[in-house]
Each structure stands twice: as C-alpha cells, then as structure tokens.
Amino acid sequence: MSTVNLEYKVAKEDFSKAGEASSAIKKTLKKLGVNSKIIRRVAIVTYEAEMNIVIHSFGGKIYVEIDTEKIKIIARDTGPGIPDTEKALEVGYSTATHQVRELGFGAGMGLPNIQRCSDEFSIESIVEDYTQVESTIYIQ
Amino acid sequence: MNLLTVKDLLNAEVLCGEENLKKEISSAFACDLMSDVLAYVEDNTLLLTGLINPQTIRTAEMMDINAIVFVRGKLPNQAIIDLAKENDIVIMTTKHILYESCGILFNKGLKGASIMHK
Numbered sequence A: 001m002s003t004v005n006l007e008y009k010v011a012k013e014d015f016s017k018a019g020e021a022s023s024a025i026k027k028t029l030k031k032l033g034v035n036s037k038i039i040r041r042v043a044i045v046t047y048e049a050e051m052n053i054v055i056h057s058f059g060g061k062i063y064v065e066i067d068t069e070k071i072k073i074i075a076r077d078t079g080p081g082i083p084d085t086e087k088a089l090e091v092g093y094s095t096a097t098h099q100v101r102e103l104g105f106g107a108g109m110g111l112p113n114i115q116r117c118s119d120e121f122s123i124e125s126i127v128e129d130y131t132q133v134e135s136t137i138y139i140q
Numbered sequence B: 001m002n003l004l005t006v007k008d009l010l011n012a013e014v015l016c017g018e019e020n021l022k023k024e025i026s027s028a029f030a031c032d033l034m035s036d037v038l039a040y041v042e043d044n045t046l047l048l049t050g051l052i053n054p055q056t057i058r059t060a061e062m063m064d065i066n067a068i069v070f071v072r073g074k075l076p077n078q079a080i081i082d083l084a085k086e087n088d089i090v091i092m093t094t095k096h097i098l099y100e101s102c103g104i105l106f107n108k109g110l111k112g113a114s115i116m117h118k
Helices: A020-031 A036-056 A098-102 A110-117 B003-009 B034-040 B054-062 B078-086 B098-107
Strands: A004-010 A060-066 A070-078 A120-126 A130-138 B013-016 B027-030 B046-049 B067-070 B090-093
Touching: A004 A020, A004 A036, A020 A036, A020 A060, A020 B054, A036 A060, A036 A070, A036 A110, A036 A130, A036 B034, A036 B054, A110 A120, A110 A130, A110 B034, B003 B067, B003 B090, B003 B098, B013 B078, B027 B098, B034 B054, B046 B054, B046 B098, B054 B067, B054 B078, B078 B090
Parallel strands: B027 B046, B046 B067, B067 B090
Antiparallel strands: A004 A060, A060 A070, A070 A130, A120 A130, B013 B090
C-alpha cells in the first residue's frame, strides 16, 4: 500500500454535517482493509477533533496520512486558540456552551479521548490564531 | 438477546432496520453523553439514550454500534432516521424512561457493556 492522503474541510457550527469527515475517513480505512480496532481508534480521534473544530473554531481542516506503518491525523483550525493547552487536556475541563452540551458533547472529554487513542499526540495553539492537534496511531 | 426481544420487552416501535431484528446483541450501554460512548464502549453493544440528534447516529457509526433505543418516547426526525439507514443502524423508540428500559433488559439477562478504565 502506498501512502494515501485525505483532506476534509470542516465548517464551524454546522452541527447537521458534523461527523461527515470522520465518516468518510472511516469508510476509506475500511476499504483499505485496515484492522477494525485501529479504525475505531482513528474514528474516535477524527470525530472528537471534528466536533472540536465545529464547536470551538472558525473552521478548519482534517488531514489524514496513511502508510503501511501508521495513520497520522492532523486537525488544524483557525479561531480563538486555547490559552492553556494543559488545562484543556484535563478530563472534565470544558468551555463549551449549553447548546453543545445538548448534543452530547462539551463534557471536557474530547482532547483526553484523542490523547488516549493516540500512540503519539501533540497539540499546539496560539490564542486568536489557530489550534493544531496531531495524532499518530501505529498499525500493528 | 436479539433485537426483536429488545423490541418486545420495551414495547418499542422500530423506526428503521426492521430487517435486522434477528441480530444478536451481547451487552448494553446507556447514557446521554456521546463523549462517554466514545470513551468507554469497546465491543459491539446496544446503545440506550434520550439524545435524538445526528451526533447520536454518528457516534454509533464511529463505534460500530448497530442498534440504538431512544427512550422517554423520543422521536428523531427523518434526516436522523435516514442517516441511521445509510449506516445500517437499527433504531427504535420506547416510552419507558432510561432507568426502566435498562432495568427491564437487565432483568432478562442483558448485561452492561464491559468498559475500559484509564
């Protein structure tokens, strides 16, 4: 399998379409014959990242790079950024609105869920500029 | 337990996936917080929830959950039903509250999903 690159645009506050990118990524990984446990970890990472972009940012993109050894996911948005990324990684810490909580999110689980499913994880953010989350999952 | 039994026990109305009611489920998970579904559910399981929006279906899709029971008589709109159909997910709705729905199924031997604690 040669390297496969995917790229999806994610719009802000479009809750009806939230999850479409993750759904497309999951379907592609299935077609490529990736192990179902690995697919589920990728699905959690991309879906939480996609919801984060929809909820918190002005819009962004999700990039996925698949090769024989690993799947690398980069979620990058433009937006308010995160002043304290360490705090944002704490389970239960959330700045989400009531509307987001009604959708079943905003409980401060998103970034911790992403980190838990990743073999390599990093986050960088500049306030009033961007946030970028990188997650790598090894294919065993 | 198969989904037809779940339907009968909960007096539920099937909204889509009638043809898949013979499918077996081995456990159940109940909550209204989708991030918890994403955090804890490991195996194929039945999801019981009062949350009717596209994110419920998307979450189920991500976790390979192939059946959802909406509780408290909640009815999702057609777009949500269509999304479930597209992803081969059975959905049904029961008038029971979440607590009662779980109690009824548990009494008949359906265990809770085994979850991972990290």
